[in-house]
Amino acid sequence: MIREQEIRQVRERPAERRLLARLLVLAAAVLWGTTGTAQALAPGSADPAAVGGVRVLIGGLALLVLALLRGGLGRPGSWSRLATALAAAGVAAYQICFFSGVARTGVALGTIVTIGSSPAFAGLLGLLARRERPEPGWGMATALTVAGAALLVLPGQEVGVDPRGVVLNLGAGAAYATFAVASKALMDAGRPPAAIMGLAFSGGALLLLPAVVTSDLTWLLQPRGMAVALHLGLVATALAYLLFGRGLQGTPVTTAATLSLAEPLTAASLGLLLLGERLTALGLAGAGLLFAGLVLLARPPGMRLRPSRGLPTDG
Numbered sequence: 001m002i003r004e005q006e007i008r009q010v011r012e013r014p015a016e017r018r019l020l021a022r023l024l025v026l027a028a029a030v031l032w033g034t035t036g037t038a039q040a041l042a043p044g045s046a047d048p049a050a051v052g053g054v055r056v057l058i059g060g061l062a063l064l065v066l067a068l069l070r071g072g073l074g075r076p077g078s079w080s081r082l083a084t085a086l087a088a089a090g091v092a093a094y095q096i097c098f099f100s101g102v103a104r105t106g107v108a109l110g111t112i113v114t115i116g117s118s119p120a121f122a123g124l125l126g127l128l129a130r131r132e133r134p135e136p137g138w139g140m141a142t143a144l145t146v147a148g149a150a151l152l153v154l155p156g157q158e159v160g161v162d163p164r165g166v167v168l169n170l171g172a173g174a175a176y177a178t179f180a181v182a183s184k185a186l187m188d189a190g191r192p193p194a195a196i197m198g199l200a201f202s203g204g205a206l207l208l209l210p211a212v213v214t215s216d217l218t219w220l221l222q223p224r225g226m227a228v229a230l231h232l233g234l235v236a237t238a239l240a241y242l243l244f245g246r247g248l249q250g251t252p253v254t255t256a257a258t259l260s261l262a263e264p265l266t267a268a269s270l271g272l273l274l275l276g277e278r279l280t281a282l283g284l285a286g287a288g289l290l291f292a293g294l295v296l297l298a299r300p301p302g303m304r305l306r307p308s309r310g311l312p313t314d315g
Contacts (some may be wrong), residue, residue: 017059021250024243025259026294028217031240035232035272042228043219050101050215053208054299056095058233067198079199080189082180087196088203090179095208097172104165107158113166115261116146122257125181129250134254137296144293145261151286176260180253183245193245201241239253258293265290 005151041049068072102110119142126132127237179200186196188215221226 012210013267017251021247022255024247024260025251025256026247026262028240028247029260029262030266031236031243032268033263035236035263036267037234037270038231040221041224043222043225045216046219046225046228047215048102048145049095050212050217050219052095053100053212053215054171054217054229055232055237056091056201056208056222057205057212058229059237059241060079060091060198060203060232061206062238063194063198064202065198066238066242067195070192070194073195073199079191082184083185083189084199084203085185086182086208087179087200089093090175090177090182091200091204092181092207093175094172095204096211097175101165101168101172105169109265110165110169112150113169114172114176117148117170118260119146119177119179119254119257120202121174122180123176123254125295126253129181130185130253132254135252138254138258141293141296142258144289144296145258148263148286148288148290148293149261151282152290154266165244173185177257180257182247184202184253186246187249188243191251193249194242197241201237262294265294 039046039048043049091233098110101114105113106228123134123138126134165211183200184198187193192311220229244256251259268283
């Protein structure tokens, strides 16, 4: 009996590792979900695009310093230039496309188009670039989470449909998927997650630097503005993407993209608790659908619950 239990435990460890990886991705999405609340608490003079740029600059610098301290960068020439460039470009393009898009469509529709399209783009890019097929149940879980996110965000909002804005938000979804697929390719080549995130975000920060330095940054001189910037850069970016990178090692790109939809659920919860916002009946239903989809996807295929040790077993 002991021998059988030992074998069963060894067999279950890969599934447990996959579960832990998915929980790390979910934890990252929860930290991303604090972004909207933090921006709402920023000084009124803070431009959303400038806040996003400062976030990437602070987070990118922190991630790069951590990667250097850990010694995971290695020789510059040993990295795939294409994958590294695509990861950095994805970081920068996401900021530009998302904030430009929501300026035309509004936050509600822009957010839904972006987060709803990213799993589809991740699935397409993963299939084309990595021959990675979605897991069983991914389609149903993604449909539940996207529908739930739409019900959570859209009710009660004035939605303005600007075709150019929608295209920009689709571009943001594609940029996020590009970053995720390129990062996964670098991980498969043996690069440490911290080093990958450090190069991707420091590279993205360099691309965004001209836009940031030409923005009004006087809000950073206020204590509240600096606190918001540090939270966004160190917690919602550096720590969040460290967790995401570790989780992505053991999670398919398509699954990770869908698990990232925990972000709007976190944002809505914080809005209720800290900002005095209210959810409609449709919003509550959407939160339930979103949570159900995340639970469905968080459990790795083939993972079974362990039998209770107190129950007798055959033999």
